[in-house]
Amino acid sequence: MQHFKALLLAGTLALVVATPSVADISRDPNGVNVSSQGATTVFITFGNLQNQVPVEATWCGELIPAAPDLGLRCDPATVFGRLPIRFDQSRLAGSAFTDIMSIPPSVARRAYQAAAAGETSSFFYVRRFVSTVGGPDEYVFVTCRLAGGGARVPLALLDVQLRFASDLPVVSVLTGDLPPQLEAEISYNGTGRLEGRWEVVLPGDDPPTSRDLLTEASLPIEERPLQRRYLEIGRFNEFLPPTGRVVLPGPDPQLLPTEVEGLHQVLLRIEASDDKEGDSNLAAAGAGQGVVHSGAVAGFPLPALRYFVGSAPTGWAASAGNGLELIAPPQDSEVAATELIFRWHLARDAVVYRLEIETAAGGALHSALLQQGIGSYQAPTFVAAAAADKELRWRVLALLPEDRELGRTDWRGLRLAAPEESDSP
Numbered sequence: 001m002q003h004f005k006a007l008l009l010a011g012t013l014a015l016v017v018a019t020p021s022v023a024d025i026s027r028d029p030n031g032v033n034v035s036s037q038g039a040t041t042v043f044i045t046f047g048n049l050q051n052q053v054p055v056e057a058t059w060c061g062e063l064i065p066a067a068p069d070l071g072l073r074c075d076p077a078t079v080f081g082r083l084p085i086r087f088d089q090s091r092l093a094g095s096a097f098t099d100i101m102s103i104p105p106s107v108a109r110r111a112y113q114a115a116a117a118g119e120t121s122s123f124f125y126v127r128r129f130v131s132t133v134g135g136p137d138e139y140v141f142v143t144c145r146l147a148g149g150g151a152r153v154p155l156a157l158l159d160v161q162l163r164f165a166s167d168l169p170v171v172s173v174l175t176g177d178l179p180p181q182l183e184a185e186i187s188y189n190g191t192g193r194l195e196g197r198w199e200v201v202l203p204g205d206d207p208p209t210s211r212d213l214l215t216e217a218s219l220p221i222e223e224r225p226l227q228r229r230y231l232e233i234g235r236f237n238e239f240l241p242p243t244g245r246v247v248l249p250g251p252d253p254q255l256l257p258t259e260v261e262g263l264h265q266v267l268l269r270i271e272a273s274d275d276k277e278g279d280s281n282l283a284a285a286g287a288g289q290g291v292v293h294s295g296a297v298a299g300f301p302l303p304a305l306r307y308f309v310g311s312a313p314t315g316w317a318a319s320a321g322n323g324l325e326l327i328a329p330p331q332d333s334e335v336a337a338t339e340l341i342f343r344w345h346l347a348r349d350a351v352v353y354r355l356e357i358e359t360a361a362g363g364a365l366h367s368a369l370l371q372q373g374i375g376s377y378q379a380p381t382f383v384a385a386a387a388a389d390k391e392l393r394w395r396v397l398a399l400l401p402e403d404r405e406l407g408r409t410d411w412r413g414l415r416l417a418a419p420e421e422s423d424s425p
Contacts, residue, residue: 024048024070024138025129028285031143033152033277035189036112038105041156043217043278043294044142046097047286052129052138054090054097057083059107061114061123063141071139074126078114081107086401087299091220096287098220101125101142102299111146121146150242154278155190157215157298162268162305171307176258179307182250184268190277191242192295196270198251199230201304203262213301217272217294221282230267231257261310270296303404323347324398324407327375334415337384342394343376350398350406357383360391360413390416 027046034040046054059081060074087102103125115121122145129138147153164171165180173179186194201208211219212228219227234251250266257264275295282288324347329335342355355377357366366383383392393413398406 024050025052025140026284026286027140027142028281029142029279031145032154033147034103034108034144035148035153036108036115036146037148038108038189039158040101040103040108040144040153040189041158041297041299042101042103042142042154043280043292043297044099044101045280045282045285045287045292046099046127046129046140047095047282047288049092049095049097049129051133051135052131053092054099055128055130057088057099057101057128058126059103059111059123059144060126061111061119063124063126066137066139069137069139072126072141073128073139074124080110080114080123089214089218089299091223093220093222096220096282096285099127100218100297100299103144108146111144115146151191152277153190154297155188155192155240155273155275155295156278157186157188157270157296157302159187160268160298160302161185162266162303164305164307173258173307173309175261175309179253179256179258181253182266182305184248184250186246186248188240188244188246188296190275190295191240192275193273194236194238194240194246194248194270194296195273196236196268196296197232198234198236199232199267199269200257201230201265201267202257203260203264205230207265208267208304210301213267213304215270215272215296215298215302217270217278217297218299221290221292224272227269233257256307258309262308264307264309266305266307268302270298270302272296303400324350324396324409326394326396326409326412329412329414332413332415334417336417337381340379340384340416341376342379342396344396344409346372346375347398347406349400351401352399354397354399355394356397357392357394358411359387360393365392384416387416390418392416 025046026048027044032042058074058079061078062075063072064075066073089100091098111123122143125142125144127140162184164182171179208228216224233255240246272293273295274293278294278297280292280294282290282292323345325345327343327345350372353370355368358364365386368377370377393411395409395411397408400406
């Protein structure tokens with residue numbers, strides 16, 4: 001009898017080890033429709049975290065048991081990609097974790113190719129959670145079902161471009177004058193109501209943070225009322241059909257303030273709308289009560305549109321760029337080819353700078369990207385050698401993430417000095 005009990009116990013232990021442990025962390029939604037032809041962004045709530053913190057997120061075609069850890073993890077042979085850090089807008093608050101799943105087009109393309117080759121038309125988003133008290137890792141997955149980018153996909157913004165009816169990156173107007181009309185070109189998935197407002201950051205106001213520039217639906221429910229507010233100059237409530245692109249007219253230009261001199265910023269503030277495809281049930285996720293509406297979620301901060309009010313000429317604001325200004329060589333100066341060093345004042349909000357060098361006639365010779373904090377650049381020797389007429393011009397552009405332009409300087413000309421003749425016979 002004792003021998004039989006020992007065998008039974010050993011068999012039970014073997015069965016437990018062979019069976020993958022089930023993750024205790026809950027999530028909602030646990031399955032979503034995603035675009036098969038491009039990016040998709042989805043609001044997901046994870047709950048019941050117990051001394052655990054989220055780490056990497058991975059997309060894959062198949063799952064395998066995570067034993068000795070908990071849950072199911074990605075099969076390494078079917079990984080489609082990992083969530084880029086720049087897209088990670090997630091927030092951990094106690095036992096709840098708000099995740100903004102931003103699927104890049106490259107992942108959607110790999111999933112579509114796998115489906116076209118005969119694999120299933122769904123794939124998986126897997127979050128790994130690490131214990132802070134020495135427990136096992138826990139893997140939690142969300143099923144992503146390939147679909148079109150239309151009505152059954154969560155309403156999500158994929159790209160937003162703000163622009164004035166002007167070629168200048170920063171518009172300058174005289175005090176009391178009327179700025180040009182502006183508009184927002186928006187790419188999106190899904191369908192639903194686009195609700196929000198236009199605001200203006202006045203000179204002297206505290207600038208918005210990157211969290212302030214997110215759409216309301218991209219934030220946890222408790223963080224949404226904390227976004228900084230500015231001068232409201234208009235509201236909108238537009239229905240977005242499942243066409244994927246819309247041009248949203250800006251506010252009446254007469255409402256844009258021009259009484260105070262200085263740099264102004266126009267903000268597009270998108271509020272969360274009721275979108276059934278993107279709802280997250282907090283009770284189902286073990287993260288509270290109620291449903292979080294996340295219509296118009298976005299995985300990136302929305303851009304700001306700048307205009308300068310003052311007595312400076314129109315071209316000055318474009319060259320100002322938050323402090324961007326050329327230093328040396330001076331305008332129309334003569335410089336030795338071996339001393340071709342360019343210097344400029346740094347712009348406060350720039351991420352990188354692009355130095356452009358051309359011939360006097362406008363032919364491109366050389367360009368260089370410099371990171372923030374670097375305000376000088378020595379041109380390579382081939383630049384002078386390529387300038388046959390020895391007449392050059394140069395400028396610097398201050399850039400924001402994704403090559404969005406913050407400001408640019410005017411072109412500045414220079415002449416290359418003739419090389420000195422050698423005294424040797």
